[in-house]
Amino acid sequence: AQSVAQPEDQVNVAEGNPLTVKCTYSVSGNPYLFWYVQYPNRGLQFLLKYITGDNLVKGSYGFEAEFNKSQTSFHLKKPSALVSDSALYFCAVRARINAGNNRKLIWGLGTSLAVNP
């Protein structure tokens, strides 16, 4: 069965420090991988996705993520955190090859990021 794990419920980091939000997945074959962010009282906003090619993907707001096939991971990173980055972050996966045009996303539970001034 396909699944996504975000092992940390909460991540705390000081402003200006690098941040990492972890994600591992279990899916058959090579997946499409996504990160979304939810700010308080807002909807889910797309940050970045991995399709193919370079394992390091750059996205919105200075975020990037590294696809590691051997470790089945897709950790989200940012070199220097801002207080405004405080939000709920979701990792999602979609099987690349499937029957019936299946496009559903499988989600992790989310990680709450708190950036302290």
Next chain:
Amino acid sequence: EAGVTQFPSHSVIEKGQTVTLRCDPISGHDNLYWYRRVMGKEIKFLLHFVKESKQDESGMPNNRFLAERTGGTYSTLKVQPAELEDSGVYFCASSLTTTSGGADTQYFGPGTRLTVL
């Protein structure tokens, strides 16, 4: 360009009542998705429309849930009769089919928070 919109933003109803949620996708997007997040659990896929046709409804919990997409534009999700366990946030998303084999990005609305008392 307007994003995905959802109405209402909040709905509080009593068990046994009927509620209809509406989603307006980004103009021109042929794919429309419904997801639900129950408190403390992961976001779960409900169904996927391609234009007006249901492509995948494998995530619909039971026959109390009915989704429609009139003319391939907006979509409604009706819950009748509502039960306590239907409480949660219902997200709608839309995407444009790409020629790259399905790596389209799903763009989400702000969600409808449904509370069943």
